[in-house]
Structures are given as C-alpha cells and as structure tokens.
Amino acid sequence: MRIRLLAAAPIAALTLAPFAAADPAPVTGVELNQPAGQVVAVEAKFNLTSDQDTAMRELRxxxxxxxxxxxAFDGMTLRQAAAKQGLKTRQAYVDAAQYDAGLSRVALQRGAEATQFFRHERPYNATCTANCGDTGTATYKGKAGAGENLHSAANMGKAMQDWGYGEVNDLVRANGHFNTGNGHLHNLLDPQLKRYGFASVVTAEGEASVTAAGWTTAGSERIEGEQNTVLHRPANGRETPNTTPKKLVFGGSSPRDIVAIITAVLTVLSVLSALYKFVEPLINQAR
Structure with missing residues (x-):
C-alpha cells in the first residue's frame, strides 16, 4: 500500500490574490470555486471530534x-524563531497552537476533494471564473488556510506521525528551511501559524487526511461526532456534474479498504487451494 504525502508552504499574508466567493458546499459550508450545480456528490464518513483529539495531542x-x-527552523533555532513571535517559553510555544473549527471545515472540504484529486489544487471546470485551482478559494465565511498538509490515508494518528517525526532529519539537513522533504513538519512547527484544523475522511472515491493551518481563526462552528453523510466537491475538467451521491460500499469501506479485503480473501483462497492439493492424496489413501 503506497502512502502519499504533500505539503503546501504557507502563503504570504499580503500576497493572496483576490477571488470571488462562490456558493458554499453543503455540510462543510466551505466556498466552492464554481457554481453549486457544478459538483459531484459522494457519500462520506468522518469524525472531526476524534480527529481534533488525536491531532492536537500529537501536535502539542x-x-x-x-x-x-x-x-533548526528557517536558518535559526526553533526557540529563536519562536521568540521573534513573542513565544519565549516552551509552554507559550506549545500552547500557541490552537484548534480551529472553521479550519477543520476547510480541511474536510479539501479532504473530500483530495480523495479523488490528490494535489494542492482544487478540482474545477470551465464554469470557474477566478483562481480556479487555488486552494485559497476554499474559504469558510471568507477565511482560508495558509498552509496545507495532505496524507493519502484516513488515519489522523498515522498522518501526524508521518508529517511530524518522519521529517525531522530532512528539516535539520535543510537548516530549517521549507522544502518538499520537510514541509509538513515545517507547517506544524511554524511559530507564525497558530490555528489548526484537521480532518480524516473516507469517501466513495478514496480517503485522505488534511491539515489546514492559519494565522487567525476561521470560525468556531463545530461539526461534532461521527458523521455518515454526503459531501460535495467541484466537478473537474469535462467530468459530468452529478448530485446523486456515489455510494460507499461494504459498510462504509473506502476503495483502498475494499482492495485490501479482496486481496486478503484471494490470499486465503490461494493458501487453502495449496493446502488441499497437499492433503488430497492423503484423503484418497484414507478412502
């Protein structure tokens, strides 16, 4: 099973290009980048409450x-970088990272999109009119994340480990500067990023875990507890928009889970077949 990770660097606060807010997606409330009729609906399951507990524990x-x-961080030490943001003690630095329900909505929306299009770009078609693929168009009440982490497994504990401790050596080698080998960790440690949203989601198209990080809050309206619902993502390219949901199968298993189940079944059948060929002569003799 191949795990994929992608990290987008924080966007400079003063260089965000303006864009026109489109209709909000149902459930997440996050703005789409094109009209509400230009979407694909997918059945999905997620639990943002559990993701918050796991991610914030691991982040702290x-x-x-x-x-x-x-x-090392940005060419200096982490403590020096934190002090520049007024965070002069370990506790102040750790506590500066706060959960943000609005950014979790953004992370959930981006997760629904990344299960099918795993990249730091939103799907879009010809009806999109401005900054079509820009992840900055994924706003909740006008607020977007600044940095984004993607993981191809809907497992927040594993995602946080891979994004974090898995990239320490790369961060040290780069003297703390953001690159493709350490970008997830850089986003989690950055003293300037003080608000974090998290979502692990399984949809009828796949699965993903997402972190959306920002400077300020995007909202406090939470989506609580385990959810089995329908999410909507922008239709992409010449893809036909469809509000009839693609179905989750086998009790909400992701396509990856289904492949794993089929593989396991085939392996068991193969073993049983080999075992039968071994014991068949003994059975015949016993007759």
Missing part, C-alpha cells in the same frame, strides 16, 4: 519535543 507533543531538541 511534537512541538514540545522539537522545542526541547531546539531544531
């Missing part, structure tokens, strides 16, 4: 550990 642990190690 990671920030504390990296403070203790005083790793």
């Amino acid at each position: 642990k990671l920030r504390g550990d990296m403070w203790d190690r005083n790793v």
Whole structure:
C-alpha cells in the first residue's frame, strides 16, 4: 500500500490574490470555486471530534519535543524563531497552537476533494471564473488556510506521525528551511501559524487526511461526532456534474479498504487451494 504525502508552504499574508466567493458546499459550508450545480456528490464518513483529539495531542507533543531538541527552523533555532513571535517559553510555544473549527471545515472540504484529486489544487471546470485551482478559494465565511498538509490515508494518528517525526532529519539537513522533504513538519512547527484544523475522511472515491493551518481563526462552528453523510466537491475538467451521491460500499469501506479485503480473501483462497492439493492424496489413501 503506497502512502502519499504533500505539503503546501504557507502563503504570504499580503500576497493572496483576490477571488470571488462562490456558493458554499453543503455540510462543510466551505466556498466552492464554481457554481453549486457544478459538483459531484459522494457519500462520506468522518469524525472531526476524534480527529481534533488525536491531532492536537500529537501536535502539542511534537512541538514540545522539537522545542526541547531546539531544531533548526528557517536558518535559526526553533526557540529563536519562536521568540521573534513573542513565544519565549516552551509552554507559550506549545500552547500557541490552537484548534480551529472553521479550519477543520476547510480541511474536510479539501479532504473530500483530495480523495479523488490528490494535489494542492482544487478540482474545477470551465464554469470557474477566478483562481480556479487555488486552494485559497476554499474559504469558510471568507477565511482560508495558509498552509496545507495532505496524507493519502484516513488515519489522523498515522498522518501526524508521518508529517511530524518522519521529517525531522530532512528539516535539520535543510537548516530549517521549507522544502518538499520537510514541509509538513515545517507547517506544524511554524511559530507564525497558530490555528489548526484537521480532518480524516473516507469517501466513495478514496480517503485522505488534511491539515489546514492559519494565522487567525476561521470560525468556531463545530461539526461534532461521527458523521455518515454526503459531501460535495467541484466537478473537474469535462467530468459530468452529478448530485446523486456515489455510494460507499461494504459498510462504509473506502476503495483502498475494499482492495485490501479482496486481496486478503484471494490470499486465503490461494493458501487453502495449496493446502488441499497437499492433503488430497492423503484423503484418497484414507478412502
């Protein structure tokens, strides 16, 4: 099973190009980048409450550990970079990272899109009129994330480990500068990024985990508990828009889960076949 990870660097606060807000997606409330009729509906399951608990626990642990190690960050030490933002103690730096329900909605919307189009770009078709693929168009009440982490498994604990401790050596080698090998960790440690939203989602098209990070809050309206619902993503290219949901199967299993189940069944059948060929002569003799 191949795991994929992608990190987008934080966007400079003063260089965001203006864009026209489109209709909000049902459930997430996050603005689409094209009219509401130009969407694909997919059955989905997720639990943002569980994701929050897991991700914030792991984020605080990671920030504390990296403070203790005083790793390189942007050409200086992490403690020096934090002090520039007024965070002069370990506790202040760890506590500066706060959960944001609005950014979790953004992360959920981007997760619904990334299960089919795993890249730091939103799907879109010819009806999109401005900054079509820009992830900055994924706004909740006008607020967007600044940095984004993507993981191809809907497992927030694994995602946080891979985004975090899995990239420490790359961060050190780069003297703390953002690159493709450490970008997820850089986004999680950045003292300027103080608000975080998280979502792991399984849809009829696949699965993904997402972090949306920002400077300020995008909202406090939470989506609580385990959800089995329909999410909507922008239709892409010449894809036909369809509001009839694509169905989750086998009790909400993702396509990856289904492949794993089929593979396991075929493996068991293969083993049983080999075993039968071995014991068949003994059975015949016993007759």
